[in-house]
Amino acid sequence: MNTPHRKIIHIDMDAFYASVALRDRPELQGKPVVVAWDAPRSVICAASYEARRYGLRSAMAVTTAKRLCPQAVYVAPDFDRYRAISAHIHGIFRRYTPHIEPLSLDEAYLDVSGYDGPLPYARDIARAIRADIAAETGLTASAGIAPNKFLAKIASDWRKPNGQFVIAPSQVLPFLAQLPVGKIPGVGKVTERKMQQLGWHTVGQLAQAERAQLVLHFGRWGHRLYDLARGQDSRPVQSRHERQQLSTEITLPEDESLHRIERHLPALAADVAAHLRRKQLSGSCITLKLKSADFHTLTRSQTFSAPLEGESALLQAARPLLQRFPDLPQGYRLIGLGVSHFATAAQLPLWESVP
Numbered sequence: 001m002n003t004p005h006r007k008i009i010h011i012d013m014d015a016f017y018a019s020v021a022l023r024d025r026p027e028l029q030g031k032p033v034v035v036a037w038d039a040p041r042s043v044i045c046a047a048s049y050e051a052r053r054y055g056l057r058s059a060m061a062v063t064t065a066k067r068l069c070p071q072a073v074y075v076a077p078d079f080d081r082y083r084a085i086s087a088h089i090h091g092i093f094r095r096y097t098p099h100i101e102p103l104s105l106d107e108a109y110l111d112v113s114g115y116d117g118p119l120p121y122a123r124d125i126a127r128a129i130r131a132d133i134a135a136e137t138g139l140t141a142s143a144g145i146a147p148n149k150f151l152a153k154i155a156s157d158w159r160k161p162n163g164q165f166v167i168a169p170s171q172v173l174p175f176l177a178q179l180p181v182g183k184i185p186g187v188g189k190v191t192e193r194k195m196q197q198l199g200w201h202t203v204g205q206l207a208q209a210e211r212a213q214l215v216l217h218f219g220r221w222g223h224r225l226y227d228l229a230r231g232q233d234s235r236p237v238q239s240r241h242e243r244q245q246l247s248t249e250i251t252l253p254e255d256e257s258l259h260r261i262e263r264h265l266p267a268l269a270a271d272v273a274a275h276l277r278r279k280q281l282s283g284s285c286i287t288l289k290l291k292s293a294d295f296h297t298l299t300r301s302q303t304f305s306a307p308l309e310g311e312s313a314l315l316q317a318a319r320p321l322l323q324r325f326p327d328l329p330q331g332y333r334l335i336g337l338g339v340s341h342f343a344t345a346a347q348l349p350l351w352e353s354v355p
């Protein structure tokens, strides 16, 4: 099945907590501002761009920060205030899409694939959202626009602060070819050094590695790295509500190859369908989960434009997912099937009200 490219926007407020402090206290403009409890053992919650010039970073110990930049101004965090602004920003997002996945108070993924308003491109939607945020909160945000969450998150960092960057589907591979591996979310200093020692400095080089090599060096995360290096990330944008999942799973009596596992799908689909029927639910996202013989869990998901109704629809959706798993030589020990993205009450078909 050939699905059209998704349009994902990652919105990230610029130095959020510090920017709120600078906005509320204009006399701090141009000064290095640190949001933290001014106590011996506390760490920095946020550093303004001015403070970052002195090497100050969030999560840095305040004692270290004071050595690096004694003249920094300390402002106590005010989470009620941040939450209120975050709620306002989410209200702005909802003008453009209902598909919003918050990552924290100042970051969210938006899926605007289904947008049918007047703006022609996702980049225009991102620009409009950032303009609304600036006009209504006095704060700046940066945005990344890409076909999936992984790339959108990298892109939002590309033109920070107060900027945006697009990775179009045709640009994904050229973009990744030059990207330092350290830019992959989750690759910290230690992993970065390890990758470099293995000769993988760029994501392009990482994409030359065999899947087995990546699993050998990075465990189950290697599977994900294999996909990411190719610019592939099928994770849906899920609101809190959508993340709820109804699922079932079976542990196999003995480890089985990917090919043999397929015969369990009808029973799983029937069970999930019966569950959904009892709860009067239907969902548009299906997830297949496999646990390898050495206890690594892998999942593959697909979101559809309409809810999947009934056993055969679930089965039809699940079969192609199975082909997206690696055919591990050690086989699999567990298979699970789940449905999420439940339709809201207004979207439920009429028969739900028949007694």
Ligand SMILES: [Mg+2]
Binding pocket: 012, 013, 014, 015, 016, 106, 107
């Ligand atoms: Mg931020």
